[in-house]
Amino acid sequence: MIEFKNLVKKFGTRTVLNGLSLNIREGEIIFVLGTSGTGKSVLLKNIVGLMTPDEGEIWIDGQEVSKFTEDQYLPIRKKCGMVFQHPALFDSLTIFENVAFSLRRHYQLPETEITEKVKTALKLVHLHGVESKKPAQISYGMQKRVSLARTIALQPKILLFDEPTTGLDPVTTTAVNQLIQDLSRELKTTSVVVSHDMNCALSIADRIVVLDKGQIVALGTPDELKRSEIPLVRDFLAEALTV
Numbered sequence: 001m002i003e004f005k006n007l008v009k010k011f012g013t014r015t016v017l018n019g020l021s022l023n024i025r026e027g028e029i030i031f032v033l034g035t036s037g038t039g040k041s042v043l044l045k046n047i048v049g050l051m052t053p054d055e056g057e058i059w060i061d062g063q064e065v066s067k068f069t070e071d072q073y074l075p076i077r078k079k080c081g082m083v084f085q086h087p088a089l090f091d092s093l094t095i096f097e098n099v100a101f102s103l104r105r106h107y108q109l110p111e112t113e114i115t116e117k118v119k120t121a122l123k124l125v126h127l128h129g130v131e132s133k134k135p136a137q138i139s140y141g142m143q144k145r146v147s148l149a150r151t152i153a154l155q156p157k158i159l160l161f162d163e164p165t166t167g168l169d170p171v172t173t174t175a176v177n178q179l180i181q182d183l184s185r186e187l188k189t190t191s192v193v194v195s196h197d198m199n200c201a202l203s204i205a206d207r208i209v210v211l212d213k214g215q216i217v218a219l220g221t222p223d224e225l226k227r228s229e230i231p232l233v234r235d236f237l238a239e240a241l242t243v
């Protein structure tokens, strides 16, 4: 589904991704863990074409996309739904209009169809009766769910999450994680979740990849990772157990 082959990304003299190879399978939920600054977000940006690698290949759905032009990348971007750390909703628009916004921008759809898609997306994230509210009138956790609804309304095949639970309280964290899992299964998406949170990864990932200094130091199922002797993995596990 998504394959990185010997990916290298440098900023000046700093090498952020250092020959990274990874095959992300169709329909799986894969967590990308690593300490700050190891290149997790850079990896996501390479998938959606917001950054291009200096070396290596990126295969998405059978196409090598790393040297695609902006125009060639558009259909790839349509397959990808990116959910950012902060909801970034438009304050002056209602929740309905926030979710409808990208639908209107990407597709010429009759109003009835837009209404249908917005309602379905809000229902999938368990939000009811908030369509006419403004973002400031709902909680932060609900705003995060609206941003998820906005992304899934476009029916992406690939869902990319950049630290979806950072800054959330434990109850909302659990709810958002459950939602990531439920949506990925229900919509049959391939989901890549960048995170610091080993607990979340252990509970919902099919596979976990741990990055250090731009390279993969561990890759496996939650059970395999739990048995890992790799120091960085043990550190993440120790932290998870104390939460």
Ligand SMILES: Nc1ncnc2c1ncn2[C@@H]1O[C@H](COP(=O)(O)OP(=O)(O)OP(=O)(O)O)[C@@H](O)[C@H]1O
Binding pocket: 011, 016, 034, 035, 036, 037, 038, 039, 040, 041, 042, 043
């Ligand atoms: N556009 C850019 N220009 C220069 N350096 C960049 C750019 N984007 C990222 N970097 C650098 O690349 C490194 C990896 O950044 P990245 O955001 O991928 O880290 P991360 O693993 O997601 O960290 P965090 O968990 O803190 O978000 C950092 O040192 C960062 O400063």
